[in-house]
Amino acid sequence: MTAPVLEVKGLSKSFGGVKAIRDLSFQVHPHDILGLIGPNGSGKSTTVNTLAGVHAASAGEIVLDGAHVQTLPEYERVALGLARTFQTARLFPEFTVREQIALGAQVTRRSHPLSSVFAFGRRSAEDEAVAAHVEELLDMTGLRPVAETKTGAISSAQQRFLMIAMALAARPKVVLLDEPAAGLVAHERKELGRLIREIRDSGVAVLVIEHHMGLIMEICTRIVVLNFGAKIAEGAPEEIRNDKAVIDAYLGEAA
Ligand SMILES: Nc1ncnc2c1ncn2[C@@H]1O[C@H](COP(=O)(O)OP(=O)(O)OP(=O)(O)O)[C@@H](O)[C@H]1O
Numbered sequence: 001m002t003a004p005v006l007e008v009k010g011l012s013k014s015f016g017g018v019k020a021i022r023d024l025s026f027q028v029h030p031h032d033i034l035g036l037i038g039p040n041g042s043g044k045s046t047t048v049n050t051l052a053g054v055h056a057a058s059a060g061e062i063v064l065d066g067a068h069v070q071t072l073p074e075y076e077r078v079a080l081g082l083a084r085t086f087q088t089a090r091l092f093p094e095f096t097v098r099e100q101i102a103l104g105a106q107v108t109r110r111s112h113p114l115s116s117v118f119a120f121g122r123r124s125a126e127d128e129a130v131a132a133h134v135e136e137l138l139d140m141t142g143l144r145p146v147a148e149t150k151t152g153a154i155s156s157a158q159q160r161f162l163m164i165a166m167a168l169a170a171r172p173k174v175v176l177l178d179e180p181a182a183g184l185v186a187h188e189r190k191e192l193g194r195l196i197r198e199i200r201d202s203g204v205a206v207l208v209i210e211h212h213m214g215l216i217m218e219i220c221t222r223i224v225v226l227n228f229g230a231k232i233a234e235g236a237p238e239e240i241r242n243d244k245a246v247i248d249a250y251l252g253e254a255a
């Protein structure tokens with residue numbers, strides 16, 4: 001049994017009187033594509049935002065590759081290997097696709113951004129590694145044809161793939177995807193499924209929130225189901241599909 005790359009223990013988050021997450025525990029292992037599903041308002045995005053450090057947890061522990069990160073700011077969690085995408089696009093419209101991906105890599109640079117100015121010959125190794133990784137990500141995400149296009153001018157589907165490329169540019173150990181299939185048509189969803197599997201195969205564990213059950217059931221190794229902020233089921237896609245509590249709370253309406 002390998003150690004989990006991400007361990008969530010007794011996590012809770014309240015907004016005033018609203019208990020958005022209640023005593024949530026689960027683990028993400030290195031070869032997992034873990035699905036996080038549940039009805040609207042069940043706490044999925046709050047879970048991702050609390051894991052990422054956008055919200056401070058009200059209680060509980062978040063352990064990333066053995067390190068407790070629940071009190072660290074967002075950028076430190078990214079630097080330690082926890083990257084995420086957002087439910088809606090957040091891009092600089094005047095940047096090219098290649099520039100925008102490269103921006104995602106800046107968080108993990110060891111050296112000060114100005115060090116290259118002073119380091120003379122030693123500058124290039126890190127810069128070249130970043131540039132090579134950006135080229136790999138352009139190919140992996142199918143964005144090579146629009147590498148020189150401004151992010152404001154690409155399709156919304158391409159923007160979704162771009163956000164994933166940016167998250168991967170930070171060289172995460174685990175990536176959190178919040179509704180990556182939103183607004184995608186069938187062939188784009190298929191491409192997304194392929195990409196998510198390729199991400200996992202490249203050694204990056206995936207936690208994916210999604211309402212599109214076809215995609216979830218096809219790609220996930222395990223699924224965690226939330227309802228009113230609490231976990232009501234966890235298991236393989238087949239177990240979840242046939243779970244009475246899950247059908248009553250969610251799948252009855254979504255299927
Ligand atoms: N910043 C916030 N301030 C106050 N309440 C919030 C905040 N964010 C979320 N909530 C509340 O927490 C609960 C969970 O919301 P959340 O956005 O996590 O649900 P979700 O499962 O992602 O839903 P959806 O499927 O619609 O995206 C909801 O009751 C929501 O109104």
Ligand SMILES: [Mg+2]
Nearest residue numbers: 044045046087
């Ligand atoms: Mg949400």
